[in-house]
Amino acid sequence: MLYQNAIVSGLVAGVLARLFMLRLDYRQYPTYPHDLITHIALGAIAALIGAVFIPALLLKEFTAVTFLTIAAEQFRHVRNMERETLLKLEENELVQRGVDYVEGIARTFEARNYLTIFAAIIASGLTIWIGWLYATAATIIIIILSQFLKTGQVVGEIAEVVAAKLHFKGPLLMVDDIVIMNVGYPPSQEKILAEGMAVMIKPKDDNGRAILHSVGQRQAILHTAAALLGTKLEIAEPDFTPLARKDIDTGAIGLFILPLEKDFECLRNIIERSPVLESASRKPLETQAGRIASD
Amino acid sequence: MEIDISKLILAIITEDPQLVSGGGAPVFIASSAEEKEQMALNLSRILGGMIHDLGNGVFFIVKH
Structure with missing residues (x-):
């Protein structure tokens, strides 16, 4: 199959990037085990979308690119879902997180999926044009960068x-x-x-x-x-x-x-x-x- | 959605009735400081409010 390697490397890079960002999520989240599965599953979907982006363009399947907008809509929906869940749980919380914190968590959740797409696009693109070794190196750099970028300021x-x-x-x-x-x-x-x-x-x-x-x-x-x-x-x-x-x-x-x-x-x-x-x-x-x- | 009353004086407990007058909250008269504390604790538990001290020996229960 055409661009098989690119799609696989993009998928792997995206999922890896999401997994590493998940470790930073850990402290923010109350670590619901099922939430973890949701995160990984959505991360994998995001990675797949990113991985097929460049191959789709190269095959002149321009309509496929419009699927990105559907993906964006989907992740925004997920953000709303995450917010609703946390706000519902908040009612039974003795020391509440507060709306700001919930909003921050929901927003982070959405943004990290976009970063996953981004990582997958870069990895698949590099695999097509200069080889998988460079793609691996780029993935490692993206993961390290995302660790710094996503940590944010602390008190x-x-x-x-x-x-x-x-x-x-x-x-x-x-x-x-x-x-x-x-x-x-x-x-x-x-x-x-x-x-x-x-x-x-x-x-x-x-x-x-x-x-x-x-x-x-x-x-x-x-x-x-x-x-x-x-x-x-x-x-x-x-x-x-x-x-x-x-x-x-x-x-x-x-x-x-x-x-x-x-x-x-x-x-x-x-x-x-x-x-x-x-x-x-x-x-x-x-x-x-x-x-x-x-x- | 639960609707709740808050920031409202639910009950007043005092040893000296001279210090309070009128108002919308029931006033409970205690005969000693210990009794006042005990009454305040009971009322706060029953009403789910917090015991506050006005500084002059008057306790009152507020729902927050």
């Missing part, structure tokens, strides 16, 4: 996480100078003081401050922290809700959580490695007005 790059003092001012729970909430029940107050943790997330510059200003970003950090360290929050126990509130003067975030594992280094690590959400990403320092305002 540790835009802010530093330092320990903070958890205390009560009357009934008000405070993290340093930031009011978190009013806790009226004295035994809850004692438990929070004994077992709670507090950190300050201090933005490194104005860009960081704008990102931490996003409520969705804070919720994503809280969700990650609660998912990894555990939380003592329970139905009908709202006193132990993890919360993140902003110091309105400095833009620093005071974070309170009542974890199952009280370990500051772990909490710092988790927060620093939380992804900066695309929807929260703001760059006032990129504009002239923002730069002038910052000094």
